[in-house]
Amino acid sequence: MQLSTLLKPEAVRVFGKMSSKKRLFQELGEIAAGAYGLSASEAVEALQDRESLGPTGVGHGVALPHARLAGLEHVRAAFVRLEKPIDFDAVDRQPVDLVLALFAPLNSGVDHLKALALVSRTLRDATVCEKLRANTDPATLHAVLTEAQASSQAA
Template sequence: MQFDEILTPESIKRLSSCSSKKRLFHDLGEMAESTLGLPANEVVEALMEREALGPTGVGGGVALPHARLDDLDRVRGLFLRLEKPINFDAVDRQPVDLVFALLAPETAGVEHLKALAMVSRTLRDPATCAKLRANSDPATLHMILSEANASQAA
């Protein structure tokens, strides 16, 4: 699996301000509506339901919120780079500034897990995260994620 299969440059955004995890989920819902044609309220609700099971802040300033939705035909991603980190109840108690949301069909089994593993592996790399934090252009961020994934696969 490659980033190009789940993430487009249009699904990448830099946010200059975000006040809370709940606000972040609303921003992700709006992005999903504008780029994927999904109902924003359903995306927000699904992300919040999943987050209630346990925080998806994985440490190192990274969060991987994810949810399953009926209206999808395949796994899709949304990426946000926050200018100001927010509290995300991460495992290391550090605020989060890199957010990769995965949205999967209700019926997605192994594909959802493969995508989550790919994103997790990529965002665990400090060099990749440093490059993402140093750039704000969506096309550049997409290229950084794609190249990092390609070099891991090689």
Template structure:
């Protein structure tokens, strides 16, 4: 599974002012609605519900919020780079500035887990995170996120 199959260029955004975890999740709602046609409020509610089960801040400034939806046909993603980190109740108690959200069909068991594992592995690479943090341009961020797939395929 390549990130380019689950992430669209229009689902990548740099956010200058998200003052809280809830505000960041609202940004993901807006992004999911504009890029994939999901209802923003439903996305926010699903992400908040998932966060209530345990935080998805995985450490080192990275969060991987995710939720399932009936109206989806395949797993899709959205990426936000924050100019100012926010508290996300991460496992290392550090604020996050990189967030990759996954939205999966209600019945997508293995597909959802594979996508989550792929994104997690990708964002565990310190060099990739450093490139993302150094390039606050949505088109460049999309290229950085998906270039590894092209290199491996070659």
């Protein structure tokens, strides 16, 4: 599984200020609708439903919200870099500025878990996070994310 197949360049965005986690989920829904043709409202509802089970802020300013959706054939991703971090109820209580959301088919079982493990590994790399935080160009952010995985697999 490759991050480059999960994350389209047009599904990468930078926002200066976000008022709340709910607003962030609305933006992620809009990104998923535009990049992958998903229903924005269904994506938002699925993210909120999953988040109600427990926060997806994994620490060090990173969140990995994820949801399963009907009508989706493959796992897809959206990435948002926030210039001003927001409270996300993360495990370390730190605000979040790097958000990689996953949208998976309802019956995706192993693929969903593999995708979560992949993005988790990628965003646990402090060097990758530094590069993401140092850039505001969506194309550069996409390249950092997809090249990080390619270089770690080559090692």
